[in-house]
Amino acid sequence: MAFEGLADRLQSTVKKMTGKGKVSEQDVKEMTREVRLALLEADVNFKVVKDFVKRIKERAVGAEVMDSLTPGQQVIKIVKEELTDLMGGEQSKIAVSERPPTVIMMVGLQGAGKTTTSGKLANHLRKKHNRKPLLVAADVYRPAAIDQLQTVGKQLDIPVFSKGTEANPVDIANEAILHAKEEHLDYVIIDTAGRLHVDEHLMDELGQIKNNLTPDEIFLVVDAMTGQDAVNVAESFDDQLDLSGVVLTKLDGDTRGGAALSIKAVTQKPIKFAGMGEKLDELEAFHPERMASRILGMGDVLSLIEKAQDNVDETKAKELEQKMRSATFTFDDFLEQMEQVKSMGPMEDLLGMIPGANKMKGLKNVQFDDKQIVHVEAIVKSMTKAERQDPSLMNASRKKRIAKGSGRPVSEVNRLLKQFEEMKKMMKQMSGTQGGKKGKRKKGMNLPFM
């Protein structure tokens, strides 16, 4: 996951401070040195790093730490606050024009992911905000860029406006807006050609589109893997166009994401969305504070809950809970539960949101192959109805049949059965203690596919 490398380094640095009853100037100096290196390694712009480290130093040796009862904790709090601040404080919303359509212009370097992001954004607006978007193919330079947007539009079933490669991008955009008005579409997303920020001619063209349309939002699309140059790029685009926000792409890679941290600091423009995968629904609103928590290993429970709310059927969840308590949980229920977890996204991402999960023994460095879930599913689906209801029916020949049916070895079938029994036992215990006064929920459930 993105930020992981940065997170690891910062966490180990910050951890040294946790239990400290006294924080000396030397401690702070050592910590800030480590923080500096961690940030530089993550491609955070060196100017930004300098300021950041300076601010932490000033605050950490100041009264708010020295007078505190838990100075170590206080320092961590400072780092988190500054980190959140660096990424943009609170989450910012997407504009809505009073007179529709709302016009959004997508700009950026070549290969940053403008076309894919345009499609994702259109999908997001339709799904989360119930809007009717129009995609506009204004990249007349790159071969097949229009084809790409049209294909994306077809996949999403969202209309795409294009006039071929001969038309002028300014005209295309103008006509697209008229078209949107006629069709009562309320968002127009203009996909412009990628260009270098130093290409005066092409930057002028963007200026013209902007002056002609007065868009409500101008988003700079930035590859999260960009190095020190991210700041120069963002500054140039901002100078020319006065950006309204930034969309980070390819954040599902293993980049340490320094660009994300630098851009806001330098341009003062908020990061509004983050691209988290190749599929067209993998665009997320960017929450600076949650991201800061994730980087410092404090987890991101809020996003996890939201994901669950988005994907899990509440009545079903209640039913399931009932079954767990009464220990009548069967393989059918288990399958259903797995479906729900699966719909929330890759295991790896979900775990990243659980506080402390990355420090859990055995979980670190585990490659989460979502295929494992598929295997478990195959095994369960190879059982007969009766077997799913009552696993005690299982005998050697049944197991052999299941193994054959699912294409997995018998040992794996055995393992799953054993884990299922353990799970049931644990559920019994949990529901048994829940009512009691001293009852504490046991942490962590040993799901067979984890």
Added chain:
Amino acid sequence: MSFLKKLKEKFSASAETEEVSDKYKSGLEKTRESFSTKLNDLVARYRKVDEEFFEDLEEILISADVGVNTVMDLVEELEMEAKRQNIKDARDLKEVISEKLVEIYTGGEDTFKTQAPLNIQPDDLSVFLFVGVNGVGKTTSIGKLAYQLKQEGKKVVLVAGDTFRAGAIEQLSAWGERVGVDVIKHGEGSDPAAVIYDGIQAAKSRKADVLLCDTAGRLQNKVNLMNELSKVKRVIEREIPNAPHDVLLVLDATTGQNALSQAKTFSEATDVSGIVLTKLDGTAKGGIVLAIRKQLDIPVKFVGLGEKMTDLEAFDPNAFVYGLFADMLTDDEM
């Protein structure tokens, strides 16, 4: 003779490289400006070599994406060197700085020996596989290279192995048309290994000299996608012994430290033999190639210096260094 002088003389001695060096100079203009101007500024600002001087130097190098570790090592070496040679004047250190930078790339060998040409098979089909993360410019680089090879009189065939991204096949086809070479393709969503297999058969039967294989961009931490890439390579190996003759990792010059992780992981999956560094005509410095060369020993074979069909150049470490330091050569004693 001083190092920079030597470099310059070697360079002007070969007239044919002049054109290339001009291209580098203009392509790298932005890079050079920020880098050597900064270096010159630094030297002008600090007459004396002290701790602050080295701190500022560190920042200049870091801002070129050279990478913290490489920079730390380099600066440490420089500090020692300054002590050893008893250099006190900052101007005298300039020379040593550029020398050390080149040394990182060449590993101390003669710079002229470190050029890495394409591994072209003189009398047989050469297969080149292009790999890299999303949006670095694989398809565009293939188009440019196809043009170049065709100009050299070679029969080139392209194969559209990016069956995933919307519009990717059309993009390669457009390049094929523009350059005037055949493109082998299947539909979107088909098995990339199967397309590549067909590409090889077609290239063989059409008696092509060169087959350029496009693949879908993929982030290096997606295990399944990397496995798919290994499979594509195995298919090529099985059909033609010793092929692919080059596996070219396409890197975006604006990429930061993640480029190292890309180089490492793609090498593990496909034995990368060379790098194509794209988008070097922006302000990015591509300093990360120094670290990649140093830590993984993968040479840069081509650089992309613009959007035109002709804007792909064979990488010449001398020209690269010359481009970086050209300012310093002219306004100095030479």
